Amino acid sequence: MRLTVWTYDGPPHVGAMRVVTAMRGVHYVLHAPQGDTYADLLFTMIERRDRRPPVTYTTFKASDLGADTAALFKETARAAYERFRPQAMIVSPSCTGELIQDDPGGLAKALDLPVPVIPLHLNSYQRKENWGAAETFHALVRGCCRGRTYEPKPAGARPTANILGPAALGFRHRDDQVEVRRLLGLLGIDVAVTAPWEASPADLARLPEADFNVVLYPEVADTAAKWLSRTFRQPFTRTIPIGLNATRDFLREAAELAGVDPAPALAAVEAEARMPWYSASVDSTYLTGKRVFIFGDATHAIAAARVASEELGFEVCGIGTYGREFARDVRAAAERLSLEALITDDMLEVEEAIAAARPELVLGTQMERHIAKRLGLPCAVISAPVHVQDHPARFAPQMGIEGANVIFDTWVHPLMMGLEEHLLTMFRDDPEFHDEAAPSHLGPAAPAPVAEDTADAALAWAADAEQELKKIPFFVRGKARRNTERFAADHGLSTITIETLYDAKAHFGR
Amino acid sequence: MTPFDRADPAPPATGCADTPPVLRERGQHAVFCGLTGIIWLHRKMRDAFFLIVGSRTCAHLMQSAAGVMIFAEPRFATAILEEQDLAGLADANDELDRVVDRLLARRPDVKTLFLVGSCPSEVIKIDLARAAQRLSRRHLPTTRVLAYSGSGIETTFTEGEDACLASLVPEMPATKAGSLLVIGSLPDMVEDQFARLFAAMGLEDTAFLPAREAFALPAVGPGTRVLMAQPFLAATAKALEDRGAVVLSAPYPFGAEGTEAWLRAGAEALGVSPDHITAAIAPGKARAAKALASAREKLAGRSVFFFPDSQLEIPLARFLAREMGMRLIEVGTPYLHRRHMAAEMALLPDGVTLSEGQDVDRQLDRARAARPDLTVCGLGLANPLEAEGLATKWSIELVFSPIHGFEHAADLAELFTRPLTRRALLAHAQDQSTRGPEPCASS
Numbered sequence: 001m002r003l004t005v006w007t008y009d010g011p012p013h014v015g016a017m018r019v020v021t022a023m024r025g026v027h028y029v030l031h032a033p034q035g036d037t038y039a040d041l042l043f044t045m046i047e048r049r050d051r052r053p054p055v056t057y058t059t060f061k062a063s064d065l066g067a068d069t070a071a072l073f074k075e076t077a078r079a080a081y082e083r084f085r086p087q088a089m090i091v092s093p094s095c096t097g098e099l100i101q102d103d104p105g106g107l108a109k110a111l112d113l114p115v116p117v118i119p120l121h122l123n124s125y126q127r128k129e130n131w132g133a134a135e136t137f138h139a140l141v142r143g144c145c146r147g148r149t150y151e152p153k154p155a156g157a158r159p160t161a162n163i164l165g166p167a168a169l170g171f172r173h174r175d176d177q178v179e180v181r182r183l184l185g186l187l188g189i190d191v192a193v194t195a196p197w198e199a200s201p202a203d204l205a206r207l208p209e210a211d212f213n214v215v216l217y218p219e220v221a222d223t224a225a226k227w228l229s230r231t232f233r234q235p236f237t238r239t240i241p242i243g244l245n246a247t248r249d250f251l252r253e254a255a256e257l258a259g260v261d262p263a264p265a266l267a268a269v270e271a272e273a274r275m276p277w278y279s280a281s282v283d284s285t286y287l288t289g290k291r292v293f294i295f296g297d298a299t300h301a302i303a304a305a306r307v308a309s310e311e312l313g314f315e316v317c318g319i320g321t322y323g324r325e326f327a328r329d330v331r332a333a334a335e336r337l338s339l340e341a342l343i344t345d346d347m348l349e350v351e352e353a354i355a356a357a358r359p360e361l362v363l364g365t366q367m368e369r370h371i372a373k374r375l376g377l378p379c380a381v382i383s384a385p386v387h388v389q390d391h392p393a394r395f396a397p398q399m400g401i402e403g404a405n406v407i408f409d410t411w412v413h414p415l416m417m418g419l420e421e422h423l424l425t426m427f428r429d430d431p432e433f434h435d436e437a438a439p440s441h442l443g444p445a446a447p448a449p450v451a452e453d454t455a456d457a458a459l460a461w462a463a464d465a466e467q468e469l470k471k472i473p474f475f476v477r478g479k480a481r482r483n484t485e486r487f488a489a490d491h492g493l494s495t496i497t498i499e500t501l502y503d504a505k506a507h508f509g510r
Numbered sequence: 511m512t513p514f515d516r517a518d519p520a521p522p523a524t525g526c527a528d529t530p531p532v533l534r535e536r537g538q539h540a541v542f543c544g545l546t547g548i549i550w551l552h553r554k555m556r557d558a559f560f561l562i563v564g565s566r567t568c569a570h571l572m573q574s575a576a577g578v579m580i581f582a583e584p585r586f587a588t589a590i591l592e593e594q595d596l597a598g599l600a601d602a603n604d605e606l607d608r609v610v611d612r613l614l615a616r617r618p619d620v621k622t623l624f625l626v627g628s629c630p631s632e633v634i635k636i637d638l639a640r641a642a643q644r645l646s647r648r649h650l651p652t653t654r655v656l657a658y659s660g661s662g663i664e665t666t667f668t669e670g671e672d673a674c675l676a677s678l679v680p681e682m683p684a685t686k687a688g689s690l691l692v693i694g695s696l697p698d699m700v701e702d703q704f705a706r707l708f709a710a711m712g713l714e715d716t717a718f719l720p721a722r723e724a725f726a727l728p729a730v731g732p733g734t735r736v737l738m739a740q741p742f743l744a745a746t747a748k749a750l751e752d753r754g755a756v757v758l759s760a761p762y763p764f765g766a767e768g769t770e771a772w773l774r775a776g777a778e779a780l781g782v783s784p785d786h787i788t789a790a791i792a793p794g795k796a797r798a799a800k801a802l803a804s805a806r807e808k809l810a811g812r813s814v815f816f817f818p819d820s821q822l823e824i825p826l827a828r829f830l831a832r833e834m835g836m837r838l839i840e841v842g843t844p845y846l847h848r849r850h851m852a853a854e855m856a857l858l859p860d861g862v863t864l865s866e867g868q869d870v871d872r873q874l875d876r877a878r879a880a881r882p883d884l885t886v887c888g889l890g891l892a893n894p895l896e897a898e899g900l901a902t903k904w905s906i907e908l909v910f911s912p913i914h915g916f917e918h919a920a921d922l923a924e925l926f927t928r929p930l931t932r933r934a935l936l937a938h939a940q941d942q943s944t945r946g947p948e949p950c951a952s953s
Contacts, residue, residue, distance in 0.1 A: 035543025
């Protein structure tokens with residue numbers, strides 16, 4: 001048993017729901033007790049979908065357990081087929097359904113429905129949401145491509161690719177696939193099928209016709225892409241086009257797979273991208289070396305680390321993921337940054353790591369947003385799970401050229417703008433700007449500032465040094481305190497004087 | 511004569527109590543399980559902690575239902591069952607003891623710990639009642655450990671509160687004194703309003719279950735008169751009857767009419783004279799009547815369709831029909847307890863269809879065919895129905911908001927007027943923009 005208040009991942013059948021809800025013409029019959037329909041509202045409320053997820057629940061109750069839950073399943077599956085007439089169905093037990101040991105696959109087979117029925121084995125007590133999504137997508141692709149064979153394409157045909165991975169309830173999946181379709185268009189590559197996003201089973205059956213696959217989210221599409229690669233000799237892209245450097249690499253990779261020249265597309269990146277100039281402009285100078293802590297799913301965490309260090313000039317001071325399936329990739333990314341990756345799904349551990357790393361910006365999920373709020377740190381969201389506000393009405397991809405523009409705005413916004421920082425320092429002795437003054441919009445009842453903790457209890461601050469420290473603007477004071485204490489410890493000093501403060505400043509000055 | 515009296519026609523002919531046509535359905539239920547009751551119960555009982563023994567699905571449900579509350583150090587958590595817990599029952603108990611010890615060491619302020627059963631824990635038959643006894647022996651007198659089931663296989667949404675309160679009843683001290691006990695968790699503000707009204711009638715020692723501190727439970731005995739503030743408390747009522755208490759029959763305190771009848775039932779059972787009651791409630795009743803008048807203009811004549819959710823549907827439909835003049839098409843309830851609903855059914859207008867249980871797809875077909883002006887339903891159905899052109903009111907808000915009593919009667923009505931007002935506003939604005947600006951009146 002594991003004591004849990006919150007979870008980064010839902011159970012695996014929610015992953016299955018994310019795949020079928022993204023698709024058209026597939027229906028999911030879930031052998032589940034009353035109450036599991038709660039998951040519907042993730043799609044209707046958080047993602048604001050205008051229709052119910054294509055899921056029917058058997059809704060068994062305690063009184064059914066002594067009787068025939070298997071018959072209930074068959075009845076429900078038949079009725080769901082009659083009502084929705086899908087092109088294909090998937091069936092599985094939810095976590096409680098696993099315990100009562102009916103076999104939805106076998107029972108559905110006995111119904112002899114005129115469409116493919118694909119059984120899922122989701123291991124609810126071992127696996128989680130993303131795994132469930134990947135497994136479901138893989139099972140559907142296999143089921144729909146049954147009987148297909150590899151056929152070489154006629155010479156001279158335009159290159160084609162499938163886009164794999166965008167699912168319901170994905171972080172910016174809706175807009176990412178639009179932006180990536182545009183990138184492929186710049187290369188002269190046609191998109192054959194995008195899946196699971198708005199794809200039907202008939203579309204999945206056409207997957208083998210494309211030259212290669214573009215994997216946007218390995219968490220959802222890696223298993224299926226590997227199977228397609230084994231079965232139909234379809235290679236797939238490994239670069240996730242988040243950030244401009246990654247977008248350029250992606251264009252080169254896709255161009256090579258398609259046998260086309262990437263130069264025109266790369267030129268378009270230079271012509272259209274605003275992010276490099278924004279990042280180079282003098283107002284961004286204060287971003288240099290800002291310490292950033294990154295946590296999320298593996299794909300977004302790795303991509304964010306690259307953008308932060310290569311394109312915004314941040315210092316990555318921590319990186320981690322809750323997705324154990326891709327922990328190895330995050331460890332490798334951490335190693336490149338001389339860090340040790342944090343692999344955990346325990347929010348308290350993440351909170352401890354963030355507090356210890358003392359970042360100036362946190363990039364994470366909705367959990368990290370709340371941690372950052374508690375610690376008084378700026379934060380931006382880079383990965384699921386997210387609340388409703390991160391399924392925005394406006395076009396807001398993370399991938400490609402526009403994605404880089406979105407990322408620049410989103411990450412920089414919570415940090416104080418350079419001019420603001422400069423003015424605050426200049427005016428810090430004015431009555432409005434001294435550091436106990438509350439922001440004017442909060443009125444007189446603003447909360448008291450959070451007490452600063454001292455890293456080392458053995459170090460004492462002389463009173464005048466403490467006074468001097470208070471003159472430093474509050475948003476850099478933590479760093480000054482930390483640096484001074486480290487300097488004092490390194491030099492064997494037990495009392496910190498004004499001299500020590502300025503010695504440390506000279507030592508660490510940037 | 512109050513404005514309310516003028517607006518209210520003669521009560522419609524009633525007949526539901528005699529020949530209640532109830533449609534019973536079995537099929538997919540689009541409802542929450544009883545675990546969700548924890549969300550409001552833990553806010554009410556400040557010294558209590560709720561530990562669900564369940565799966566990742568249970569934790570995910572609580573997270574989805576609790577929204578941002580999950581980040582405010584809530585007093586609930588899930589002990590997630592893992593593969594090894596399914597293997598043998600003996601170590602499931604050891605594991606549970608370990609989790610509880612760790613939890614109580616971290617939260618020494620917890621005085622009542624509820625072990626809450628879920629579908630997985632019920633199916634693999636972890637005996638939480640015995641675990642609670644064992645853990646109580648270990649942690650009393652600091653912490654009392656109780657158990658109940660909030661599983662979906664046994665409980666629907668608000669029935670989780672019923673199961674929780676029923677588990678408290680055997681712990682209540684005994685008394686022979688005569689007093690009033692109000693059952694059902696109410697927002698503190700509402701509880702205070704009722705306490706003041708009863709005090710004004712001379713009933714100073716009216717008790718509430720749950721109390722704000724669960725450890726200090728009210729007493730119960732043959733002199734206790736139980737007034738149900740919520741309709742979904744059948745098991746709790748039964749447990750109190752087993753302790754000798756008498757459960758009163760009354761409509762539920764929604765709207766001016768329901769609140770008056772409810773207060774009267776409670777006070778009269780304790781021997782308060784009708785005149786005394788009338789005097790005590792007069793100001794609140796007049797305020798409610800005045801506040802409800804404008805809502806009635808917006809709702810009168812409109813039709814409403816209730817999907818089952820909380821068991822509050824019948825009392826709320828009664829309020830909307832009798833005080834707001836709405837037409838009832840279908841009133842669904844997850845469970846219809848005839849005895850505790852008798853006073854309400856007697857007030858329902860003729861011709862209403864009651865439904866108990868659910869086959870959600872068939873019920874959606876009926877709603878689509880009836881095209882009600884307002885559909886009361888859960889969050890999984892609301893946006894899809896809005897997209898089909900039906901105005902909806904999401905029902906969970908009715909459980910979380912203060913809606914009981916005189917002072918909140920208009921707030922209750924507003925929950926139903928707001929979606930209609932919004933719809934009218936947006937349609938009007940759209941209409942304006944397609945027609946262009948209004949011509950100037952003077953030209």
